[in-house]
Amino acid sequence: MLITEASKLEPLLKRAYELGCVAIDTEFVWERTYYPNLGLVQIGFNRKEAHLLDVLEIKDVTILKEMLEAPEIKVIFHDALQDLQVLNRYCGAIPQNVFDTRLATGFTGKAGTLSLGNLISEYLGIALAKTESRSDWLQRPLTNAQMLYAQEDVFYLCEITKLIESECSAENLSCLREELEYFSNPAHYVDMLPENAYLRIKGHGMLDPESLGALKAITAYREERAQSRNVPRGFILKDDICKKIAAEKSCKILNDRSLRIPQGVVSDLEEILKKGLQEPFETSREATIISPKKQAALFKSRLNSMVTHLERECEAKQIDPSIVTNRTELKGLIQFQQDDSENYKCLRGWRRDLVGKELLSLASS
Numbered sequence: 024m025l026i027t028e029a030s031k032l033e034p035l036l037k038r039a040y041e042l043g044c045v046a047i048d049t050e051f052v053w054e055r056t057y058y059p060n061l062g063l064v065q066i067g068f069n070r071k072e073a074h075l076l077d078v079l080e081i082k083d084v085t086i087l088k089e090m091l092e093a094p095e096i097k098v099i100f101h102d103a104l105q106d107l108q109v110l111n112r113y114c115g116a117i118p119q120n121v122f123d124t125r126l127a128t129g130f131t132g133k134a135g136t137l138s139l140g141n142l143i144s145e146y147l148g149i150a151l152a153k154t155e156s157r158s159d160w161l162q163r164p165l166t167n168a169q170m171l172y173a174q175e176d177v178f179y180l181c182e183i184t185k186l187i188e189s190e191c192s193a194e195n196l197s198c199l200r201e202e203l204e205y206f207s208n209p210a211h212y213v214d215m216l217p218e219n220a221y222l223r224i225k226g227h228g229m230l231d232p233e234s235l236g237a238l239k240a241i242t243a244y245r246e247e248r249a250q251s252r253n254v255p256r257g258f259i260l261k262d263d264i265c266k267k268i269a270a271e272k273s274c275k276i277l278n279d280r281s282l283r284i285p286q287g288v289v290s291d292l293e294e295i296l297k298k299g300l301q302e303p304f305e306t307s308r309e310a311t312i313i314s315p316k317k318q319a320a321l322f323k324s325r326l327n328s329m330v331t332h333l334e335r336e337c338e339a340k341q342i343d344p345s346i347v348t349n350r351t352e353l354k355g356l357i358q359f360q361q362d363d364s365e366n367y368k369c370l371r372g373w374r375r376d377l378v379g380k381e382l383l384s385l386a387s388s
Contacts, residue, residue, distance in 0.1 A: 025075045025170065029083035035066055035074060036086050042068055044097040044122075045090060046180035049106045050160040050173055057249045057256070059109050062160030066090075067177025075173055079163065084114030091116035099180045101125050101139045103206055111212040121206040122184055129343035130199045131190040136345065139176060146183050151175055195342065198373040202346075214250060217243035224266050228355045228366065229315070232303035238269035240299030241292065248288075259288055268292065272300055312360045312387070322357055329353045329385045336378050347374050348382070356386040 026032065039045040046067040053059035064087070067073035076087070091098055091110065100106050103123040110116055124142060129135020133145070140151045155172035165173075191199060205211070220242035221227050227238055242265055249256045256262075264284075267276055274296055276282070277289045315322045330353065337344040348369035356367060362383060364370040370379040 025077055025165065027077045027080040029081050029086060032086040036090050038068060039090050039096045040093070043095060044099060044181050044184070046099045046177040047106065048100065048176040049109050051109055052159065052161050055255065057253045058112065060161060061109050061113050063173055064110070065173050065177045067174070068181060070178045073174040073177050075170060078113060079161070088114040088116045091118045094119045096120060097122050099124065099184050101142065101180060104211065107206060108212060117207065117209050117212060119207055121203055123203065124180055124183055124187060126202065126346070127187045127199055129346045130195040130341070131187060132341035135343040142183065143179050146186050147179060149179070192341070195340065201373050215246060217246040220246040224262055226266065226351060228351070229358065230270060233300050234269045234272060235304040236302045237272060237296055237299035238265060239304055240295050240302070241265050241269060244291065244295050260284060268296060313357050315354060315358060325357050325386060326353055329382050332381055332385060333378055340377065347378060353382065356383060360387045
C-alpha cells in the first residue's frame with residue numbers, strides 16, 4: 024500500500040511499539056548529486072505487512088522520526104548507515120536502537136558483506152527479483168513492479184533478525200551490540216567537515232607530512248565545492264587524482280585533457296597545492312619506523328604474520344575479519360608502530376580485546 028498522508032502512519036507506529044521491531048528500507052536516486060534524493064521509504068513487519076511511504080507527498084515527518092528514535096523499537100536495516108543518513112536528511116532522526124542484518128551476519132561465521140538478496144536466500148531459501156534496482160524512484164506513478172520490489176525488501180528482515188541473533192554466541196552478541204551503538208552517534212549524520220575529507224582517501228596514512236598537508240587542502244577544496252554545488256566529488260576530482268597530486272607534490276597530471284577536469288578547478292588547485300605543501304599536516308604519529316619500500320622484506324614478513332593472526336582469531340570467534348580491520352590499517356601499524364586508537368579502529372573497544380593488542384605487538388616484533 025502506498026501511503027501519501029502522514030496521518031496514516033499512526034497505525035504503523037502503534038504496530039511497531041506492539042512488536043518491538045520494524046524493518047525499514049529506502050529507495051533513492053543518487054547519480055549526479057552530492058546528496059541523495061529520497062523517493063520512497065518502506066516499512067515492514069512480516070511477510071504480509073509492508074507499507075510504502077511516498078516521501079514526495081508526506082511533509083510531516085513527526086511519526087517516522089519517533090519510530091526511528093524510540094528506544095523500545097528495534098529498527099532493522101540491511102546495510103544501515105546509508106539509509107540512516109538519507110533518513111536523517113529527511114526527518115532529522117538520530118536512531119537509538121538499530122539492528123543491521125548485513126553487519127550482524129559477520130558475527131555468525133558468515134561474511135559480513137552479503138547482499139540483501141543473498142542474505143534472504145541463505146536464511147530462507149527465497150530468491151528476490153532485482154529487476155527494479157536501477158529504477159527511477161522519483162517518478163510518479165510508481166509501477167506495480169517497483170512497488171512489489173520495494174515491499175519485498177522489508178518482508179523478511181524481522182524474521183531473519185531472530186535467526187541471526189540465535190546463531191550468535193553470547194560473546195559475539197556483546198561485541199555486536201557494542202558495534203551497533205555506532206549508529207546512535209550524531210556525528211555520523213552531519214555533512215563531512217571539509218578539513219576531514221582527506222580521511223576518505225584510501226592510503227592517506229602512508230603519505231609523508233608534506234603530501235598529507237597537500238591532500239588535506241585539496242580534498243577540503245573538493246568537498247566544499249561539491250557540497251555547495253550539490254554534485255558528486257568525482258565530478259570535480261577523483262580520489263586517485265587527489266592522492267597523485269599530493270604524493271607527487273605537482274599538478275602536472277592536470278594537463279591531461281582526457282581527465283576532463285574543469286578549467287576553474289585546475290587553476291584553483293595550483294594555488295591550493297602550494298599552500299598545502301607549506302602547511303605539513305601535524306600528526307601525532309612519529310616518523311616512519313619500518314618503510315614499506317626500503318625495508319620491503321621485513322615489512323611483508325610482519326604483515327603476513329599479522330594477517331595470519333587476524334584470520335586465525337576471527338575464525339575461532341566466528342567473526343568476519345573484514346569487520347575487524349583491513350590491510351591498510353595493518354600496514355599503518357607496521358609503518359608507524361603507535362598505539363593510536365583514534366586512527367586505527369582495531370585498537371578500539373571489542374576489536375582491541377580480540378586482536379588489537381597482539382596486532383600492535385606483531386607490528387614491532
